[in-house]
Amino acid sequence: MTGPRPSPDRAAGESSPLPALAAIVAVARFQIDRLLTPPRLALAAIGVIFPTAVLLAAAKARDASLDHDLGAILLYALVPEAVCMLGLLVTISPAVADELERGTWVHVAVRPGGRRALLLGTWLAAVLWTGAVALLGLLLALLTGVISNGWSLLGPFTILVCLSCIGRAALFALPAVIVPKRSLVASVGVALVVEYLAGLIPAVINQLTVSLRLHTLLVRFMDWQRTLAPELQLLIDDRPPSAQVAAVLLLAVVYLAIAVAILEWRQFPPSEES
Amino acid sequence: MISLTHVTKLYGSVIGVNDVTVDLGAGAYGLLGPNGAGKTTFLGLVTGQLRPSIGRVRVFGERPFFNARVLRRIGYCPASDLTERSATPREWVRYLVQLSGFTPAASLKRADSTLEQVGLGEAARRPLSTLSKGMRQRAKLAGAIAHDPDLLVLDEPFDGLDPVARHELVSLVRTWARSRSLLVASHLLHEVESLQAGLAVILGGRLVASGTVHEIRDLIDTLPSEVRVVSTAPRRLAELACGCPEAEAVRFVGNDTFIVDTRVPRLLAERIGEAAIGEGILVRELVPGDRSLEGIFGRLVQLHRGATP
Structure with a gap:
């Protein structure tokens, strides 16, 4: 047996100039391909139709189209909250568990930067997929004309959907790496405890939630701050919208950095890779 | 190339590998041991999936865990x-x-050429779910070698393959390893032998022997064994067995059964059989001692713990 030959240099142009970014994009693309299956597409279709169905049912119950403010409240609860939350739960929560179950984790973990690329790529795919579903749902709801002056909501709600996806996908990445095999349950717990409970506590803790930022932005976009009841004023932040956007992006970066650090350091015994 | 110094890996209270010290230079090696011996843990440590609980692991002179420089030079086939059933081999290999760190265009080119190299050129665009196990193994191998690593690590690569697929894969790996380093974990001695690789034998998390195939075989030959004989004329046959130079001791364990201690059980069994035929003695049972891999492993452990050969 002869000794190994020295590793040949890669041919010119073979190496990606930004290998870390290229790997993240490769994972995102691969994950989106995985989402293009009939069951996942059916789930996405439900996510698109669901807000419109609820709004139409509400309008029918009132026997009139929904007024602007009520429509905005319902649309907020349905799209940036319900659709985004559910979409992210099924896309980012199983980020690691899915790989372990498919036996693909080890193939990725032995690549340089593979663990980081796996998490960030899956996060990107979750944001794109869920964001697309939520925005289509928003468009469909506005197209039905069930909310009076509904099209004025398109811009603000697009921002809310994007921020909801970016921030919450990062938040759900934490249970995905800490308890991969119970990640869905843990993510539901995080959604309830962190986002909905802590987000409504008027204290320092709610500063760490995406909910606070989204509530605040909704109030600002709808210009409700002057008419909001004093007790509800406690549930929003008084800084400007740009600060809320920056806060969500910062939270996402911090959550993702922690999740990447945990995943880089995690070890899965061979028995767990099944 | 690979150096483990007093490495122990614990999973809670379960030992994966236990105080392993080994240095493997460039070349091809087989890591031999029965299921559950600690082979996959050993490979996990080498490929940077696991950190040692105690001791030091170095691959290409560096710690492999969380080390992109080392991981870039390793190809691993678990x-x-x-x-991953919906993707095609082409998509899967390109992804890996x-x-x-390759560009999408270079990745696709390498995926195509490597799949061609492993004989999956025609099946490259079929979903993995439609391929046979042998073809999926080859797709895995392509994924492990397409980025041109210096060290290829294979964990039970021939498990579950039919003889034809096994032969093809052995040829592939052997060809590939002519110019690179190779570490193959297997529980089958003949598989590792067919790769013309050096051997490290692991059992119960301990490295119990290492050397060339010939050295291991020589070591195995020095281990005591026995031949069990059941006959209608055991005393006469035992007398004849005592005359064989390979016999070291004879003891009776019943009216019709005796056991001969030897270091070459197969040869002695042949001689006893020939003697029985010559004397017209009916032999009901003639069993050379346990030379199965598990039996050999067991004795290597005894040897490792200080038993006299």
């Missing part, structure tokens, strides 16, 4: 089947090559 034992578990590829259950991209994760190793």
